Amino acid sequence: MNIVVCISNVPDTTTRIKFAEGSSAIDTAGIQWVINPWDELSLTRALELRDDPSSGVKKVTVAHAGPASSEPTIRKALAIGADDAIRVNCTPSDAYYTASQLAAAIGKEGFDIVICGIESSDFNGSAVGGMISEFLGIPSVSSVSGISMENGMPVITREIDGGRESVKVTLPFVAIVQKGIAKEPRIASMRGIMAARTKAVRLYEPVDADCLTEIAGFEKPAPRAACKYVDPDDPGKLIELLQNEAKVI
């Protein structure tokens, strides 16, 4: 059984985002790129399954749509333990385009399970996983918080309001996962880093696909106003501020 984990290349989560081109694009200068945190946890869970002989999972491939400059992020995934990788040589513009590229490439590879993070920490579109399943014509399960294997078949856990849901699904399928899928991302070991040098990254050229959305502009949230301290012996002042300034009562 083979698992394909889709990984996105995103700015490190501590990055202070700056805009370029009249606030319609992100200024990428000086940004450190990392694997999208949801995808990194997906990869960790996929590797846990592969490393458990009873799961039947034999291989984990990572799939990425992006330019050559994102190769370090793919190498990191290989260092963490993925067996090989595919990269679609394109510049992703929106979820539809990205999903089109990934689905076309994954469709040419043998796979049983595709795992996607529920969103990416840069644009947070939450759409790619569902679109991939549609393009591939296979079922998808969203908000997945656990994947295990029983007798060669996947058992999915979903966190739902007030409880937990177990779902059985036929292969192949797309799992769109939340952060609880694995406890902590796996750290690349020295052996893994050395091995990543020689692991294969198969390159696909992009297919024709439309870009259905265009970003008109970004804006940052307004800076937080200064905090006002009120003397605990003066509740009247607090009420006055809440009524007249904050206008919440």
Place this chain on the structure above:
Amino acid sequence: MESRKLLKSGEFLVSSTDAADIFIPEEFSEEQKMIAQTCRDFLEAEVMPAMTDLEKCDRELMKAILKKSGELGLMGISIPEEYGGFGQDFITQMLVAETTGAGASFSVAFMAHCGIGTLPIMYYGNEDQRRRYVTKLASGELLGAYCLTEPGAGSDANAGKTGAKLSDDGKHYIVNGQKMWITNAGFADTLVVFAKIDNDRVLSAFIIESAYPGVVIGPDEHKMGIKGSSTAQIYFNDVKVPVENLLGKRGEGFRIALSILHMGRIKLGANVLGAAKEAINDSVKYANERKQFGVLISSFGAIKNKLAEQVIRLYASESAVYRVSRDIDDLMNRYKSECGDKGRAAIDAISHYAVEAAILKVAGSEMLDFVVDEAVQIHGGMGYSAEMDVERAYRDSRINRIFEGTNEINRLLVSDTAMKRAMKGDFELFGEAEKLYAGLESLTDGKANGETYHSENKRYLANFKKLILICLHGSLKKFEKGLAHEQEVMNNIANMMMETYLSESLALRIGKLETLRGEVPVYRDILNVNIWETSYLLRKEAMDAACAFASPEQLPLLARAAGELTRVNFVNAKDARRRIADKLIEDNIYKF
């Protein structure tokens, strides 16, 4: 094979280097960056969450975390593959030392294990010893410690009283003695121990397993900082050590000890970079959150001045660390092809750069002390609270000026070793110095028309070196063989050498950076302020020395020469520092 010119240790005093020939951190490969990221991920996942418990000196917890770093392969970075390691080059070893430096007490335990606990056996052990111990130390199956210091033998290591006598059957050495300040003592499996055999005047080295009967580990010391690392005395009471555990040859211990200290010093120079970056990050984050008088304190010039100075000093140290790392890598490769033994090639190359090792140790440890001190100051009252990381960083930093040879010993080594290497014929120093001294009256700053930004800086640095040579000659002329006892003058010369080496490394780095990425003004600001400060420091150190060695008639001449040779362009340091700080404040993290 490399064709670049490889300077000998200390030769920078009389030679110039091309920017293209040095390694700068901006050139790390993707693999090196990934290894550093693994170190950071490990610290974040395993070390930082355990810091509160580690600080209580929980030996078992530290041991467990060390073992986990071994499982990741981090303990095998410096070890050749045939002994279970990953055979990384020296630059990568230094990058790992830097990155783990942010790990406070863990860093001390980790570095002690990987460095002084393991490498003496790798560098000086025979094949059997390497197979028996190094392979397991590289994986973390065994943990190591290094036992040199004794109650009566600190800086004077050869004064140790620990003794070893050959047993009647000739199969064992019987070791008796006491060692102190032993890092990792509480859990180490293997100890590299220095002792004198019979009535030898010099030390020999032994590999002693802590499980051997007669090895007694004392309780952990109560220390000012690095509280999480186990530091204790170790007693050897009639310990039977198999003769095959003699490390190196009989009487080779002092050489081993000194070589390993060179290695420890140079790695300390990298280690402090990680701790300094952490403290700068804490500083800027706090300054970007704390408001006084209705505004963020990061908007105040006085705070910007501190933040910028932290960055400048760190950046200069970092430039020197990776410059010499490349030199060591090249020399190591040359030695490897000559002698074939990777261990000996490595330690011989590291030991060769003894001058630079001492510079990095002193400059790095004092840079970190400055950075953490200002970090506490930026935090104000909160910096004095044990709740804040900067309080721990402030205490942790202090030991760096003491261990791996005190900064007093190392300062003397900087100037003394350079002179000895020159006397040995490694490079021409004294003739040049004499010529300069003879021409004192006609010395000028050498300013020429058509200088570029970088050629002008190159001239400043050449002038700084001339001033060092003048002081060297003047003090040798006055004190002759007694100069070694004029430690204050030796320190003046050492300080001038250190500042010049750092400034030159910084200038070369900016020069190379600009060929890679084009001009970025804030980096020129860093260099401009550094050169400006170095020129003043050099003039003061030179005149301090001159007043000690020169006659009243010579002093005006020397003062004029010092003025000429430290003349640099005026720098609006206030504005330059503000621009440097503004970048740090904008990024909210050290990203230079």
